[in-house]
Amino acid sequence: MDAMLAEAPAAATDSRRVKISIRGAEKRFGDMVALKGVDLDLYENSFTCLLGPSGCGKSTLLNMIAGFTQPSAGQVLVDGRAVQGPSADRGVVFQEYALFPWRTAIDNVAFGPMLKGMPKAKQREIAKRYLAMVGLAGHESKYPGNLSGGMKQRVAIARALANDPSVLLMDEPFGALDAQTRETLQEEMLRIWEHERKTVVFVTHSISEAIFLADRIVVMATRPGAVKQIFDLDLPRPRERSDADFVRLEKEIKLLVRAEVQKLGVI
Amino acid sequence: MSAEWRKRLSTGGMRCVAILLFLAIWFVVSMGNAHWWKFFNPVLLPTPIEVVKAGIAAWQSGELQDNILASMARVLQGFAIAAIAGVVVGLAVGTWRPLERLVEPMIELLRPIPPLAFLPMMVLWFGIGEMSKIAFIAYAAFFPVFTTTVEGIKYVDPVLLRAASSLGASRADLFRHVVLPAATPSIITGLRLGFGLSFFVIVAAEFIAADSGLGYMINDARTFFMVSQMLLGAVVIGLIGFGVNILLRSVEGWLLRWRVATRG
Numbered sequence: 190m191d192a193m194l195a196e197a198p199a200a201a202t203d204s205r206r207v208k209i210s211i212r213g214a215e216k217r218f219g220d221m222v223a224l225k226g227v228d229l230d231l232y233e234n235s236f237t238c239l240l241g242p243s244g245c246g247k248s249t250l251l252n253m254i255a256g257f258t259q260p261s262a263g264q265v266l267v268d269g270r271a272v273q274g275p276s277a278d279r280g281v282v283f284q285e286y287a288l289f290p291w292r293t294a295i296d297n298v299a300f301g302p303m304l305k306g307m308p309k310a311k312q313r314e315i316a317k318r319y320l321a322m323v324g325l326a327g328h329e330s331k332y333p334g335n336l337s338g339g340m341k342q343r344v345a346i347a348r349a350l351a352n353d354p355s356v357l358l359m360d361e362p363f364g365a366l367d368a369q370t371r372e373t374l375q376e377e378m379l380r381i382w383e384h385e386r387k388t389v390v391f392v393t394h395s396i397s398e399a400i401f402l403a404d405r406i407v408v409m410a411t412r413p414g415a416v417k418q419i420f421d422l423d424l425p426r427p428r429e430r431s432d433a434d435f436v437r438l439e440k441e442i443k444l445l446v447r448a449e450v451q452k453l454g455v456i
Numbered sequence: 457m458s459a460e461w462r463k464r465l466s467t468g469g470m471r472c473v474a475i476l477l478f479l480a481i482w483f484v485v486s487m488g489n490a491h492w493w494k495f496f497n498p499v500l501l502p503t504p505i506e507v508v509k510a511g512i513a514a515w516q517s518g519e520l521q522d523n524i525l526a527s528m529a530r531v532l533q534g535f536a537i538a539a540i541a542g543v544v545v546g547l548a549v550g551t552w553r554p555l556e557r558l559v560e561p562m563i564e565l566l567r568p569i570p571p572l573a574f575l576p577m578m579v580l581w582f583g584i585g586e587m588s589k590i591a592f593i594a595y596a597a598f599f600p601v602f603t604t605t606v607e608g609i610k611y612v613d614p615v616l617l618r619a620a621s622s623l624g625a626s627r628a629d630l631f632r633h634v635v636l637p638a639a640t641p642s643i644i645t646g647l648r649l650g651f652g653l654s655f656f657v658i659v660a661a662e663f664i665a666a667d668s669g670l671g672y673m674i675n676d677a678r679t680f681f682m683v684s685q686m687l688l689g690a691v692v693i694g695l696i697g698f699g700v701n702i703l704l705r706s707v708e709g710w711l712l713r714w715r716v717a718t719r720g
Contacts, residue, residue: 255618255622256622257618257622274621275618275621275622276622276624277622277623277624279622280622280623281618281619281622283615283618283619285615287613287615287616287618287619288619289616289619289620289633289634289637290714290715291637291638291640291712291714291715292714293714300620300623300633301623301624304623304624304625304629304633305624332713332714333714334714334715345619348623349622349623352623352624358622
């Protein structure tokens with residue numbers, strides 16, 4: 190078998206430290222089961238994509254890791270401790286950017302350091318560095334209202350990184366962007382991740398985005414939301430979307446996802 | 457000259473033309489009536505020039521300044537009380553649900569009653585001195601400030617709260633760094649409405665129980681059938697309101713410069 194894929198967590202990775210451990214996590218809203226019995230271990234500094242159509246509970250799972258919502262049953266552990274609520278150690282990037290519109294780009298990025306009580310000069314120095322890292326040097330004093338969607342998401346990524354979290358949670362971060370901006374940001378995301386190793390959990394419904402980015406793709410099932418299949422990828426980076434292996438994997442996952450979409454009954 | 461400036465200049469020009477046109481119509485109607493048509497007693501509608509003359513006379517006697525100061529002092533004191541009370545109570549009610557359930561029905565009960573309905577009561581309680589007028593303004597201006605503050609807090613985008621808490625914000629941080637700045641635009645709108653209302657009600661209060669102020673001046677002029685002076689009172693109130701609104705808008709523009717940026 191060439192480049193990639195073993196369908197269960199590979200034995201070779203067992204020596205790596207488990208960063209996020211999801212054990213029998215369930216989420217119910219009244220009678221509706223949004224997420225059923227998820228068991229998942231994510232390794233430190235790995236890049237995981239949660240992939241599935243809307244309604245598969247991928248965002249719910251991400252929100253449980255972030256601490257925005259608690260599982261109805263089971264546990265979410267980060268570094269062996271149950272997640273109680275949001276924390277500065279788990280940075281979140283949202284699809285809708287969630288920038289503070291009354292703060293300039295640099296003040297948005299400096300938000301985390303400010304909360305930590307760092308001196309003003311230090312806050313600005315950190316914020317400036319991360320803005321430069323996401324390619325926004327020179328845009329420091331602009332308000333979010335004056336930035337394009339792609340630039341806003343760059344600021345949001347810089348803001349999450351400036352806090353130096355060990356986990357970076359991204360909820361369809363490029364979902365609202367046009368195709369070109371999206372691909373550029375995917376490439377930059379990888380470049381940043383090589384540089385600032387974090388445990389990344391990235392929610393998406395784009396198969397090609399997931400294959401382009403991830404070490405591990407968790408394909409989710411719908412009704413109820415659950416883990417359907419896990420792919421561990423060892424395609425070398427940078428990945429080429431026209432590569433035979435890339436295309437083959439894309440087809441395979443597409444079939445899986447299509448089956449889940451059909452279960453929803455709306456096509 | 458940039459296109460934006462040209463646009464600004466031309467809208468400014470249009471405004472001047474509109475004001476001049478208004479004055480011209482007023483002038484033609486009153487002059488025409490006095491000299492040619494004689495539809496009504498010319499005393500009833502003095503020309504703008506006569507109003508200006510009345511203004512100069514009132515200024516020279518010092519009466520005009522005294523009345524302006526008296527009204528402004530009442531408005532400022534009453535409005536200051538309303539602003540502080542409205543924002544503080546609004547913030548408390550907006551952040552603390554049990555308090556909201558307690559206070560909201562009371563407010564909703566009182567709000568539809570025109571504040572003027574309470575004016576005689578206020579005079580009864582606080583006497584005919586300054587206190588009754590200040591309390592009356594404070595009461596009237598409280599509602600818009602309070603309501604917009606509560607609304608502003610209620611509609612803070614929840615994703616901003618999530619973003620801040622994932623960056624390590626405590627409850628106090630959330631309030632100070634997210635809720636408060638997010639609610640600022642609507643609080644400012646409330647303050648502007650409240651200030652307008654203060655002006656609105658002070659004149660009525662001064663009609664009823666006062667021996668100074670612009671409302672008193674208008675009412676006093678009515679007793680002596682000095683129509684120019686009655687109009688003068690109205691014009692001065694209009695000019696002050698206009699000026700104050702420009703001032704408040706520029707303060708608003710500065711405080712909310714990020715929002716102006718969004719529009720630009």
